[in-house]
Amino acid sequence: MGGAWGTFATQPEHAHVGRLAWYTYWVTFRDRLLATLRAIQPILDVRGVLVAGSEVPNLLEANAATTLVVSQDVDLAIPIAVHEEVKARLDQITRLVPSSDEPSVWVPRPEAAELIEVNFIGLDPAIVEPMETYEKQDDRLPLMVFGPLSLLTAGAVVEIDGLRIPLPQPAGLALEKLVSDRTGEKGDRDLLVVAGLLAVMTPSDYEHLERGYLGLPIELRHQVRSNLSILSLLDARPGMPDPRAQRPAVDALVRRLEPR
Amino acid sequence: MTLAERVKAVHARARVRRWEYRQRNLAHGAWGRFRAALTHACEVYAIDDATAAALLAEGFAADDRGQGLEPPRTLVWITAERAAYLVDARPLAIRLDAELLAARCLALVPFP
Numbered sequence: 001m002g003g004a005w006g007t008f009a010t011q012p013e014h015a016h017v018g019r020l021a022w023y024t025y026w027v028t029f030r031d032r033l034l035a036t037l038r039a040i041q042p043i044l045d046v047r048g049v050l051v052a053g054s055e056v057p058n059l060l061e062a063n064a065a066t067t068l069v070v071s072q073d074v075d076l077a078i079p080i081a082v083h084e085e086v087k088a089r090l091d092q093i094t095r096l097v098p099s100s101d102e103p104s105v106w107v108p109r110p111e112a113a114e115l116i117e118v119n120f121i122g123l124d125p126a127i128v129e130p131m132e133t134y135e136k137q138d139d140r141l142p143l144m145v146f147g148p149l150s151l152l153t154a155g156a157v158v159e160i161d162g163l164r165i166p167l168p169q170p171a172g173l174a175l176e177k178l179v180s181d182r183t184g185e186k187g188d189r190d191l192l193v194v195a196g197l198l199a200v201m202t203p204s205d206y207e208h209l210e211r212g213y214l215g216l217p218i219e220l221r222h223q224v225r226s227n228l229s230i231l232s233l234l235d236a237r238p239g240m241p242d243p244r245a246q247r248p249a250v251d252a253l254v255r256r257l258e259p260r
Numbered sequence: 261m262t263l264a265e266r267v268k269a270v271h272a273r274a275r276v277r278r279w280e281y282r283q284r285n286l287a288h289g290a291w292g293r294f295r296a297a298l299t300h301a302c303e304v305y306a307i308d309d310a311t312a313a314a315l316l317a318e319g320f321a322a323d324d325r326g327q328g329l330e331p332p333r334t335l336v337w338i339t340a341e342r343a344a345y346l347v348d349a350r351p352l353a354i355r356l357d358a359e360l361l362a363a364r365c366l367a368l369v370p371f372p
Contacts (some may be wrong), residue, residue, distance in 0.1 A: 104263060131274040135263045144263045146270070201337040219281045229295035233355045247354070251300050251371045 029065035033058065036074060036108075038163050042092040043076060046085050050168050052077040052121065052153055052176075054189070057196045059167055064160055068196065068240060070189065073105075073117040077149050078166075080124050080136060087140050104142050118171045124150040129217065130181065148220075151212055153178040168196045171208035178224040179216065189240065191231040196241035198249045207255065213257055221257070228254050290328030297325040297335055298354055302371045305349040306363035312336055315367060328367065333364040343369050 033055060043049055051059060052073030058066040078086050095112040099105040106116035122136050122145030129147045136143040155169035174197045177190050201209070213224055232250040234243045243250075261269070283289050307315075314331065315336045316322055326333030343349075349367060352360045361364075 102262070128268050129274065130277070133267055133270045133274075135267045142263055144266055181270075181277060219278060222281050222284060223277060225296070226292055229292070229299045232299040233295060236357050244354075247299075247302065248371050251302070254296075254299055 029072075030058075030064060032072075032114050032116050033066055033074060033194075034064065034160060034163060036096075036118060037165055039095040039112070039115055040076070040093055040106075040118055041163065043086055044164060044166060046082050046089065048079040048082050048123075048154070049086065050077045050166050051075070051153060052149065052152060052168060052173070053119075054193050056167055056170075056173055057193050059158055059165055060156075060170065060200070064165075065157060068195075069192065071186075073119055075119045075121055077123045077152055078120055078141075078143060080122055080143070080145060082137070083122070083136070083141070083143065086120075087138070090141065098141075103140075104144065121146055121149060123152065125150045128179075129220070130179075148179045151179065169205070169208060170201050171205040172212060173197060173252045174201070175209055175212045175224065177232040178227045179220050181223075188234060189237070191227060191234060192237060192240040192243060194227075194231060195234075195243040195246040195250075197252070198246050199241060206256075208254075210256055225254055225257055228257075272311045286294060287328060291332045293325040293328060293358070294333070297323050297368065300370055301354060301368040303369035304338070304354050304360065305343060305346055305367040305369075306352055307346065308367055309334075309338075310348065311349065312365040312367070315342070318342075323368070329366045329369075331364060332361070336365070336367050338367050338369060340369050340372075343367065355358045 036042065037051070044051070047064070051074060053073075054068070054070040056073045058064065058068050059071065061067060093106070095115060096106040096108055096118060099107045099117075104120045106118045108117070120141060120143055122143030124145045124147075127133075127145070127147045128150050132147040134145050136145050152156045152168040155167050155172075158165040158167055174194050177194050180190070181187075214223060216224070228250050231243055232247050232254075236242045236244060280288065283291060312334045315338055320339075320342070321337045323335040323337060326335040338346075346367065350363075352363065352366075354360070
């Protein structure tokens, strides 16, 4: 299987139920993702808000094809400077409600079960270290302000059927994922998302990534190189970009980033 | 898990990362150094001690990033042309699986 993310190892796990079911699965998830974003369009329209996390590569695909296997939620990065503006628009969100367990996560109302969860996370340009991550307490919309999210910079605004989706630049997203601690299956999948990003990044994106890297504290630079080495040794997983195909790109990138 | 608990967990992982960074050149960093070497290899072959010694005698470069493991791994960087003439060498998938880790000596071919 091929796609926007280069070579895929095999078809997704769902392939065994037949091509029609596989097609239906992806169309359905794409529809659910886009319906969710439509439900929160007033928030997406706030200046500086970005869709973040592993759904971004899905949305960067041609016509937001959504072919990667990721969890059924979408992250929204909220710059703390527009937190109040976002809160002022929450009343316009009618099809999702705050989770009783965690009010920064909004879940679909029972009658909107086709939607997926939305995670509100905070972006503070003043911090970058995971150690500087903090909780922004708020009665209406508390946020976990995660240091490495500040590596995200605004990129393309994808428009699909009138829906406007602000996305980060691929280089910043790749760097954010490489800086973050990765453990277990979720960690490996995040690195496979990086493999997908590397497959489509332009020379200009690579320069952007290198500039961002050079601005990091030395420990985080080491973390980036360490995660790239893990990525280069990962095996393929169904429905995800094949990391083996990206080994030459990882080699070249690590050579650029290694201390001279 | 509440936000406060998640923040504590992120801080704890960050402290572990700092501790690991400080050990990057010590024994705890051995796996990171080994991975870093493999990252630059486009082909890896399992070779025996005699072949490793012969390659080193031919002037190919040793890489000490396998020495921190127990037992130590001998890594030798060779050219693709030389790899074509290896005798009794087994090509390996480049991942940290049992087969690669069972090999005491590895010949590595760098990306062009």
